[in-house]
Amino acid sequence: MPSVVNVIHHPVIETKMTELRDVSADSRTFRGLLDEIASLMVYEVTRDWPTRPQIVQTPLQKTKGRVLARQVTLVPILRAGLGMVSGILRMLPDARIGHLGVQRDEQTLEPISYYAKLPPDTASSEVLLIDPMLATGGSAVACARFLKDAGVTSMRFVCLVAAPEGIAAFHAAHPDIPIYCAAIDRKLNSKGYILPGLGDAGDRIFGT
Numbered sequence: 513m514p515s516v517v518n519v520i521h522h523p524v525i526e527t528k529m530t531e532l533r534d535v536s537a538d539s540r541t542f543r544g545l546l547d548e549i550a551s552l553m554v555y556e557v558t559r560d561w562p563t564r565p566q567i568v569q570t571p572l573q574k575t576k577g578r579v580l581a582r583q584v585t586l587v588p589i590l591r592a593g594l595g596m597v598s599g600i601l602r603m604l605p606d607a608r609i610g611h612l613g614v615q616r617d618e619q620t621l622e623p624i625s626y627y628a629k630l631p632p633d634t635a636s637s638e639v640l641l642i643d644p645m646l647a648t649g650g651s652a653v654a655c656a657r658f659l660k661d662a663g664v665t666s667m668r669f670v671c672l673v674a675a676p677e678g679i680a681a682f683h684a685a686h687p688d689i690p691i692y693c694a695a696i697d698r699k700l701n702s703k704g705y706i707l708p709g710l711g712d713a714g715d716r717i718f719g720t
Contacts, residue, residue: 517679517691520556525549525694529672533710539719543595546644546717549672549694550599557670557692558604561638582666583607583637589614589655590627592714593643596670600640610634612641612658614651618703623650628658635663644713646674646693648704649681656686672713673697675706 531537532545562581567574584607588594591613601607613627639659646652652669659667667689669682674693677700682691697706710716 517674517693517696518556519696520553520692520694522552525552528552529694532672533708535711537716539716542716546595546672546713547599550596550642550670551602552599553670553692553694554600554603557640557668558638580638583633585610585631585634585637585639587612587630587634587639587641587655587659589641589643589651592645592717595644595713595717596642596672600642600670607640608634608637612655614654623654625654625658630659630662634659635665637664637666639664639667640670641667641689642670644672645706645710646671646678646682646691647700647706648675649678649685652678652682653685656682656689660686668692673706673710675700675709678706 528545528549532542532549563578564581565576566579568577584604586597586600586607587610588597589612597609608631610630611627614623614625617624641655641659643652656667656669669689670692672694674691674696676696679691697709699707701707
């Protein structure tokens with residue numbers, strides 16, 4: 513199935529995205545908004561996940577409900593992806609968390625891997641690969657490739673802001689993985705930053 517970009521349009525998300533972009537937002541405000549937006553996005557990201565029936569005892573009688581059919585694994589791309597974890601966990605509290613460390617060489621803009629740790633049986637779970645920004649696409653492409661090599665077959669990439677260049681690069685490498693974002697911005701500048709973007713999401717999250 514060809515990859516698609518799913519832009520989540522919602523007035524509450526759009527309001528919080530406007531506040532998140534504001535250069536005057538300090539790290540505490542930025543972290544809080546990022547957390548809230550990530551949480552709100554979960555409803556659309558998981559809309560068509562498979563479920564299975566489960567019998568539950570209500571105060572009056574037994575009835576049949578439905579629950580997620582598969583284990584969920586969140587894989588933030590270090591370090592900025594960590595800023596989205598708690599918001600997603602609020603909606604998916606039983607999810608496990610893996611970590612992939614990839615940083616961008618500021619000269620070549622190519623990804624450099626420095627850390628990888630996944631929960632057992634990640635390959636059999638629903639995987640959300642998360643990072644606030646999809647800029648050049650290098651880090652996301654490399655991390656998705658790592659997860660595929662680990663046996664993952666059901667994966668979605670979740671970000672807040674995507675650049676057309678990053679979308680094109682990700683689709684070229686992984687046409688089978690859908691992208692979910694809150695906004696598609698105009699373009700990248702000469703240093704590989706998204707315009708208008710959010711600035712450096714990692715620096716704004718951690719105050720560095």
